[in-house]
Amino acid sequence: DGGITQSPKYLFRKEGQNVTLSCEQNLNHDAMYWYRQDPGQGLRLIYYSQIVNDFQKGDIAEGYSVSREKKESFPLTVTSAQKNPTAFYLCASKVEGFQETQYFGPGTRLLVL
Amino acid sequence: EDKVVQSPLSLVVHEGDTVTLNCSYEVTNFRSLLWYKQEKKAPTFLFMLTSSGIEKKSGRLSSILDKKELFSILNITATQTGDSAIYLCAVLLSGYSTLTFGKGTMLLVSP
Numbered sequence: 414d415g416g417i418t419q420s421p422k423y424l425f426r427k428e429g430q431n432v433t434l435s436c437e438q439n440l441n442h443d444a445m446y447w448y449r450q451d452p453g454q455g456l457r458l459i460y461y462s463q464i465v466n467d468f469q470k471g472d473i474a475e476g477y478s479v480s481r482e483k484k485e486s487f488p489l490t491v492t493s494a495q496k497n498p499t500a501f502y503l504c505a506s507k508v509e510g511f512q513e514t515q516y517f518g519p520g521t522r523l524l525v526l
Numbered sequence: 527e528d529k530v531v532q533s534p535l536s537l538v539v540h541e542g543d544t545v546t547l548n549c550s551y552e553v554t555n556f557r558s559l560l561w562y563k564q565e566k567k568a569p570t571f572l573f574m575l576t577s578s579g580i581e582k583k584s585g586r587l588s589s590i591l592d593k594k595e596l597f598s599i600l601n602i603t604a605t606q607t608g609d610s611a612i613y614l615c616a617v618l619l620s621g622y623s624t625l626t627f628g629k630g631t632m633l634l635v636s637p
Binding site: 444454456457517519 | 530532535560562567568569570571574614616623624625627628629630
């Protein structure tokens with residue numbers, strides 16, 4: 414089946430801990446994106462990548478890091494520098510080109526213990 | 527600063543009602559406006575609007591863009607409980623591949 418998968422579904426983080434959220438796609442999409450969603454808020458862009466080995470900061474990149482070593486994978490690390498990480502994290506991908514829409518994964522909910 | 531504003535932020539209607547959701551934008555170099563429906567997890571794509579005045583339709587949902595007044599509306603006729611969701615509006619800027627989202631409208635359709 415083609416699609417975008419995110420794991421885990423739920424993730425618990427202790428104070429001072431780094432955690433990594435997985436995002437994989439088998440759609441052969443060029444561009445991948447990470448968003449954060451808080452209650453009552455829309456989606457805010459954390460990082461995005463248009464090609465392998467290249468990525469750019471979004472609007473709220475502080476306290477997060479990413480890598481893009483393979484076209485299919487775009488993991489997001491929430492570092493201990495992110496002081497308020499509790500949120501719903503969504504990964505998206507699309508074919509590169511201005512008229513192509515983004516398709517979303519099922520999300521990971523991160524909670525701080 | 528680019529802005530996308532949705533209204534209302536939340537709405538409760540009865541099954542069978544017709545609803546209109548609004549999305550206005552103030553951005554530089556507008557290219558397209560997109561609507562998504564988010565039920566519990568992943569937003570799913572509804573419409574992409576690029577040209578003014580051309581209605582896009584899918585079943586009971588329709589949407590139109592006004593590039594002069596800088597807004598779009600999403601209409602849902604004969605609402606059903608399955609229409610309960612957050613509806614997200616996003617704008618794609620020319621020269622970029624990223625979307626700027628509004629805060630969403632939470633729609634609850636009661637039986």
